Amino acid sequence: MADQRNNNPPPRQHLLTPAPGHQPQGEGLVERKTPVAVPLWHIVPRMAGYGVVLFIVWAVLTIMFPNVFTRSSERAVVNSPVSLVTSPVEGIVMKQMVAAGQPFMANQPLMIVQNPNIDRSLFVDLTGKKLDNQQRYDSAKARLESNRRLLAATDSDLQRYNSAAQREHAARVRALEARVAVAKAQEDQQQEVVNRNQNMQWAGAVSEAYTNASRYQLSMLSNAKAAAKAELDNAVGVSEAARNKVYASSTDGPSASLAQRRQVLNAENAQLTAELEQLETYGKEVDKLLAAEQERIDRLSNLEIRSTESGTIEDLIAQPGMRVAAGATLARASNCSQTRVVAVFPRGLSDSLLPGARLNVHVDGLPTPLPASVAEILPRAPDGDQARYFVPFPPIEKNEIYVIAKLNRPLGNLPDKPASGVVPAAAAGQQASSGHCGMGRWARVTLNQSWLGQLRASLS
Template sequence: MVPQENKRDSTILSSVKIGSYGVIGVVSAVFMSSVAPPLFTSSSSRAVVNAPITPLTSPIGGTVTGFAGTSAGDASPFSAIIQNDRVDRSTLIGLQMQMGSLQNELDLKKSILADYRDRIADMEGDLERQRQAVLALSENALENANISMRSAKLKAETSKINLNRQLRLIDKGAVAGTQLEIENKLAEEEASTEAAIVNTARLQAILDNLKNRVYVGTENESLSNLEREIRARKADYSQIELQAASLETRKTELATLLGAEDARVARLNKAEIAADPSSVLYRTVAQVGKQVSPGDTVAEAINCQNAFVVAIFSEREAQALSVGSNVKVTIGNDRAPLTGVVTRLVPRTTERVDLDYAVPFPPTERRELYAYISPDEASRQDRSQMAKFCSVGTWVSVSLKRQWVDDAQSALAAGADRVYDGGLYLARELRPLRKDLEKVARDVVDYTATTATAAFTYAQNTVSQGYLAVSSLLAPDDREFEAANRPVRSLEPPRNS
């Protein structure tokens, strides 16, 4: 009875120990799960690449007729064409009719001006030719008048001498006559001379007027009439020219209105919307042939420079994060993780889906935060890295490593390199002693096997003797119970592998 009670007590004690160990194990597991992960790294696999979207809206109402730049290998930026064949053109047609009428009137004015210019030029040519002819006649008449004046002066001088001689003879009574007759003849000669001088002056004045284009007198009446006609034509020409200038001004204003209306009709008739060259197409909302209204979204584009990763961390894990922390972003099985920087840490405050982003944010649970992660400057300079960061909608893993872990890994890697180098050095140095080392190794193995066999035999004998000694001290019932419950052990020596 006593051995059975001792057995029960031992069994109860073992159960208590096992239960205690289990409780300690559970507590240790909980403690390590809460302390060990943040101690080594903070990571989250609930992260997705996201980016703000730029909607490309239609400026007009119409039908989508085509897209460009939608294929993956197309280097040209995305663009869409919207066609509207029902644009009101009545204003444009009215302006075009006004422009046509105004152009015809302006052409008529220009033709009249050209005719006036030709006629004025012809009349001015006739006037100049007639003036030159009259000028030549006047110059000849003036020359004759000058000759006549000189002749009259000479004749008057000669007559005066003769009359003075005759007057002296009359005074002496040599000839018949009176002094009055002699004086009258002298006055007549002086009058003839004066008339020649006046005629010469008149002709000189006429010549000067002709040279100055002043036409006076009946002999120049035709020239005067022709000049008045030219002046009247020039006045009419100036008036018509003013009218043509006014028409030109109206034409310019109308052309401005017509150009604006034409541009408006062209803009409403056909519109091409294009994304920014730095953006890429995310998705097309409207298909070819669909009717759209002004302001409808045709497609959505994203800019890879604005792409970011939104990751979910618990508040406990977020304690190890801070704005500006460097994290590693792993996409799938990519062995080259991307480097990012935490830019924001915000909780979710609403259940509404934010349509400003390409991908809806993953749902959060209690005590969880959103971490916004953007590529660092080095990644922004690398096109391949930015191409990976632009995979919008891809689930990724985000981890924040401790600095001491990285340092330990670096130290272990350096130590492994040194051990490897030392092994290579020993291999090179001990290569000539390979045969001797092999013989020594075989001797050591044989000696170890012999020693192990002897030690096993000695241990077996010692155990057997101890067992016999213990058996002799136990009662018969105890020996039977011990023999029945003694485990069967193999006494064969272990084999050398």
């Protein structure tokens, strides 16, 4: 076998002939291979396969971790809540003070609605109460005037009767005083007779019986004097009582009747005076209610329709000359300070889209994004909820939610011409009507959070 190995011929070496003018480097000659060009149609299928794999991987990761790979929404529209201008009464629209597209201030008259068939039952009822109260007032006032005249006549009669009674009392007192004086003089005279008879009896000129007879006459005169004195005291007391309006004798009977009548008239006059004051107060209250009701009727007959908030008239539903029912909508208005952005996000981002979360809104036509925050999250938006906004919401699919974003500052008016760019097909009709406050313009809403922060939040 060693011989066989030795008998094998040496391997053949291919010597390359150098090109003219080329000097080989080194002592040995090196064999060079010419590169073979690969055709392009061999590379295309391979690259397509890689692209399909990458797309599948990206789709799977996007489905599994939407809150990591999805940060923005391309389906977002600038919107604004609808402020309805309604009529509280039925009637005919007579005048329009603010045209469509014009702004208005709070409590500014917008329209005038005339209602000739307004309910006036309360006004008629109050008018009837006022007339009835006026009749009662006039009757009470007439009775009071009559009582006052009767009281004046009663006072005059009472004064005359009192004067006559006082004169009669004075005459009686004087007569009784004279009677008492006569009785006293007779008593004194008889006392002298008794004293003289007593002296004569002591002298033995007359008997004791004669002296006792004179004493008896003295006692009779003393009793008569005492009776006259009692009558005088009674007459003086009655006179003093009559002067103090206390009528105790038969002579003061007419005065007592007149005094009692005067008291009754005074009490009745006091009651009538209080009744007049009450009727007058009630009349003033009824007048106030009548004035308020008349003002209400005048106001509702030609009612000025106002809005409690400022804004801009977007479209007029009721034109001048139209008849509207109570509660009917006359116009729809918007307020740029309440501009919202309605965006569609995947339901998996609910944890990152809590109320108050910061957003960036790229409105079509504006070069810079606008800061915003999440105001409301709607799992779905039925027609009733969408009717509260001017622009219809973007369409929603399964596992998606609506996010209502509130701009940090009012958007204001935007130029009518939208910015150049690709507009979604579903927004073509809305984009053409954009203008005031940017309503109807499409936007892109992005979470104001880094990719790393979203990844940490999703992992946590």
